[in-house]
Amino acid sequence: MKDRSLAEWNQSTVDPGKSGKEMHELIRKLYPICRSITGDGVRQTLKILQEYVPLSIHEVPTGARVFDWTIPMEWNIRSAYVRDPRGRKIIDFQKSNLHVLNYSVPVQSKVTLEELKAHLYTIPEHPDWIPYRTSYYKENWGFCISHNQLLGLTDGEYEVFIDSSLKNGSLTYGEYLVKGQTDDEILISTHVCHPSLANDNLAGIAIATFLTRYLRPLSTRYSYRFLFTPGGIGSITWLSQNEQQTSRIKHGLVLACLGDSGNITYKKTRLGDAEVDRVVMRALQETGDPHSILDFTPYGYDERQFGSPGFNLPVGCLMRTPHGEFEEYHTSADNLDFVKPEHLSHSFSFCRRVFEILEQNRTYWNTNPKCEPQLGRRGLYSAIGGNADGRLHELALLWVLNLSDGAHSLLDIASQSALSFEKIEKAAEALRKQGLLREQLRSFHG
Numbered sequence: 022m023k024d025r026s027l028a029e030w031n032q033s034t035v036d037p038g039k040s041g042k043e044m045h046e047l048i049r050k051l052y053p054i055c056r057s058i059t060g061d062g063v064r065q066t067l068k069i070l071q072e073y074v075p076l077s078i079h080e081v082p083t084g085a086r087v088f089d090w091t092i093p094m095e096w097n098i099r100s101a102y103v104r105d106p107r108g109r110k111i112i113d114f115q116k117s118n119l120h121v122l123n124y125s126v127p128v129q130s131k132v133t134l135e136e137l138k139a140h141l142y143t144i145p146e147h148p149d150w151i152p153y154r155t156s157y158y159k160e161n162w163g164f165c166i167s168h169n170q171l172l173g174l175t176d177g178e179y180e181v182f183i184d185s186s187l188k189n190g191s192l193t194y195g196e197y198l199v200k201g202q203t204d205d206e207i208l209i210s211t212h213v214c215h216p217s218l219a220n221d222n223l224a225g226i227a228i229a230t231f232l233t234r235y236l237r238p239l240s241t242r243y244s245y246r247f248l249f250t251p252g253g254i255g256s257i258t259w260l261s262q263n264e265q266q267t268s269r270i271k272h273g274l275v276l277a278c279l280g281d282s283g284n285i286t287y288k289k290t291r292l293g294d295a296e297v298d299r300v301v302m303r304a305l306q307e308t309g310d311p312h313s314i315l316d317f318t319p320y321g322y323d324e325r326q327f328g329s330p331g332f333n334l335p336v337g338c339l340m341r342t343p344h345g346e347f348e349e350y351h352t353s354a355d356n357l358d359f360v361k362p363e364h365l366s367h368s369f370s371f372c373r374r375v376f377e378i379l380e381q382n383r384t385y386w387n388t389n390p391k392c393e394p395q396l397g398r399r400g401l402y403s404a405i406g407g408n409a410d411g412r413l414h415e416l417a418l419l420w421v422l423n424l425s426d427g428a429h430s431l432l433d434i435a436s437q438s439a440l441s442f443e444k445i446e447k448a449a450e451a452l453r454k455q456g457l458l459r460e461q462l463r464s465f466h467g
């Protein structure tokens with residue numbers, strides 16, 4: 022039963038320590054699966070997520086047009102290996118799914134070392150790590166191995182075998198809507214197309230999944246739409262199939278790389294000063310934790326699709342260390358030890374705080390705008406005068422009354438007064454109870 026507001030819930034039962042461990046357990050379950058932009062890996066992943074949240078699974082057939090793109094052939098893989106000239110299996114997909122170039126076409130052949138080398142990928146700077154490489158839109162096959170292993174290969178005839186298939190099938194994505202009091206939506210999107218990589222992006226998947234669990238029992242103003250889509254083509258597909266509904270999206274976050282030890286990084290929406298931008302920045306500022314704010318760029322994760330000019334949706338991207346800026350990015354070192362329960366839990370709590378401020382950020386009219394109302398008569402001045410907290414509360418009351426002219430939101434008032442959002446919200450709540458505020462229903466068009 023939905024009977025509690027988000028703020029009440031946040032103050033009571035959520036145990037971030039416990040949720041950090043549970044999210045890490047989910048990541049552990051999903052880690053071995055070989056995901057890609059299509060195929061059974063994504064289906065299997067979404068089925069596991071259904072144990073946590075009843076999300077719907079959508080299939081869009083190969084060949085379907087989605088704006089300028091076409092849903093590709095579906096890729097699946099059963100096994101793959103390389104045998105050396107002595108017949109020993111020296112590279113084996115069963116040991117790590119990163120060993121196979123993602124979307125490799127099937128192959129069964131004998132090749133020389135030189136021929137093999139043209140299909141091998143390594144990272145010389147990190148000679149023990151296996152890189153993660155893909156070839157979605159160009160037919161190719163290949164293996165990814167450690168640089169040290171490459172250096173140890175001797176001349177001779179190698180046997181290469183990839184038992185994969187590229188066939189007509191479909192692209193799979195997951196979607197879940199937490200219904201709120203209004204149809205105005207907050208979009209949370211995360212990609213589900215990477216194989217055994219933990220931070221990019223099982224961390225995002227785990228946090229999104231646990232956010233659905235957290236929001237479901239609550240009574241919220243907004244509806245929350247969660248998308249679990251393959252990166253790029255998945256969000257393009259969703260936007261193409263749901264174009265008419267996108268006007269409901271009032272705020273959004275793409276979640277990625279949220280389990281590492283770095284500080285939180287927020288990449289702003291294309292608009293640059295959307296409400297979600299100001300809310301995230303306010304939440305970061307108030308935590309006092311070191312953090313980074315980046316301007317929008319048409320690169321990165323699916324914020325570039327949501328922020329394409331034909332949609333221009335207010336969707337930012339929340340990360341810890343951004344993609345490409347941690348050494349482990351797209352390598353076998355982005356593993357289960359690289360993401361930690363405490364960082365997952367911190368990212369999760371931060372998302373909750375962002376939602377809480379978005380939920381509470383309303384705009385009011387002062388119902389007694391001609392000179393100040395008499396607060397003492399209404400019991401609004403603290404009984405024990407003189408303490409610092411009481412003075413701040415009184416100051417907050419005066420700011421809210423003065424700026425509640427239908428044009429300033431509580432977030433605007435917090436910024437202008439240099440008081441915390443929480444103080445301003447508490448003052449607004451006290452004034453609301455006394456009938457001194459009336460909500461300005463919002464227009465998102467102006």
Ligand SMILES: [Zn+2]
Binds near residue numbers: 215344
């Ligand atoms: Zn990636």
